[in-house]
Amino acid sequence: MTQTMLSARLHEYQKPLIVENVKVPNALGEGVVVKVGGAGLCHSDLHLINGEWKNAIPLALPKTPGHEVAGWVEEMGNLVPKGMFERGDLVAVFGGWGCGSCLACKRGDEQMCLIAKWPGLSQHDGGYSQYIAVPSYRFLIKVEGSRLRPEEIAPLTDAGLTPYRAIRRFRHVLVPGTAIAVIGIGGLGSYGIQYAKMLAPNSTTIAVDRSDKKLRFAKNLGAEHAIKLSENTRKEVMEITQGRGVDVVVDCVGAENTISASVALLAKGGALTLVGLFGTKICAPLMSTVINEYQITGSLWGNYNELREVIELAKQGKVKHTIQTFKLEDINNAINLLRNGQITGRAVITPNQ
Ligand SMILES: [Zn+2]
């Protein structure tokens, strides 16, 4: 292995990332060094780079962001069980690096670990780099027997995982005759529409976005109805659902206006599940929330087994990938395009191309 590699690092908040040479990490203990094939660009990276999370997630800069990673096993530490991986294996990196022993980890939700360390969002450097040090082989999923490319696998570890968990948790209420709405057809929402069709095949799927282009995109992904986010959204949704409203709303934006629009769409007993982190607070009308027994809940990322399921669906060819790839050198361009809402699907950085 060469001694240095290119990484895109955050040196100062609100400044472009700097692509520079750093030392290649070593694989220690049960750790594995992965050669990065693809690293998806997430809205969370924008919040991080903007410095919005510097108090919530204090980082020692410079830091390499990137928490949506897939690539090939490059080097293994001496405690990785023999025969589990071979050099060159294609792997997805599960990003919720938990301690493995707290209550959440033992329950299987390592992304909820009390002392979680997420790549690019903790002291561990992330995937906008030619190589990434993954602290344990436990966080890798081997992707065998498919034609999936790393740049297609990478977004599945977050954009393609988060809406899966959010919808899967409410699958039991989505019986025939119910409706599910996905708000915001960006990186997460484009997968959300597909999972709504898969996990709730007998429910009506409604896409809501402010962009006509993204609504057409949602239709191509299988949404039965695509509705513009406006003052008339509620009226149109009520017509589609014969005045009943929507049983599950997945808000992939999380802005104050999308949250209040989402609450207004709910059927009696309906659930709003929040995954987007655009805004800062939730505002819902107290009276209708109580008398209609709305459930308003957050959903964080996904766990290891959910990622396995998502990868399985992708291997079976059931997940459509809409990605735009960028070289590591062009990462700041990709960041600006995402900031301006000009990415359809997911932007993926390919540091070794
Ligand atoms: Zn993310």
Ligand SMILES: [Zn+2]
């Ligand atoms: Zn833990």
